[in-house]
Amino acid sequence: MRISESVTIDESELEERFVRSSGPGGQNVNKVSTAVELRFNVAASSALPGEVRARLVRLAGRRLTDDGVLVIRAERFRTQERNREDAQERLFDMIREACIVPKRRIKTKPSRGEKERRREAKAKRSHVKRLRGSKPDFG
Known part of the structure; x- marks a missing residue:
């Protein structure tokens, strides 16, 4: 299955297991295994380039064993079929997100105006706090 221009995953790399669902379904929930547990071995997959794999591991978080x-x-x-499609789509969305190379942050310095506004705000705040201090002695 083609996920992006650089990533194509073979269906044999996906392992599906159907288990009982805790969601909607009434009596049906107790009899039919409609929930899908989709497993994809990120570490052993040959379809993922190294940098995409690293970003996917970071994105997966605690969903990764x-x-x-x-x-x-x-x-x-x-239904099993709709849950299966949902699980696959969520996996593919996560892989697509991992394919996007994050932009590097360009370091910038605060402008002179920003520094002056910050100093003025600090002085004003300092003045307000000084006024809250002990009352002057008029005696």
């Missing part, structure tokens, strides 16, 4: 397997659980819908 110690073995480097990304686990996405989908139980939003009542």
Whole structure:
């Protein structure tokens, strides 16, 4: 499946397991395994370039196991098929996001006007706090 111009994932790399859902479905919930647990081995996947893999690991957070397997659980819908599509779409969105190279931050210095406004605000605040101090002795 083509995810972006640089990433294409083979369907054999995705492992799906159907489990009982806790979502909507009434009595059906107790009988049918509609929730999908989609597993994608990020560490062993040959489809991901190194920098995309590193960003995906960071994006995955706690959804990534110690073995480097990304686990996405989908139980939003009542049917297996819709949950399966939902899980795949969430995985693909996460990979697409990992494909985007973040822009490097350009360091800038505060302008002279910003520095002056900051100093004036500090002086004003200092003055307000000084007025809150002990009362002057008039005696």
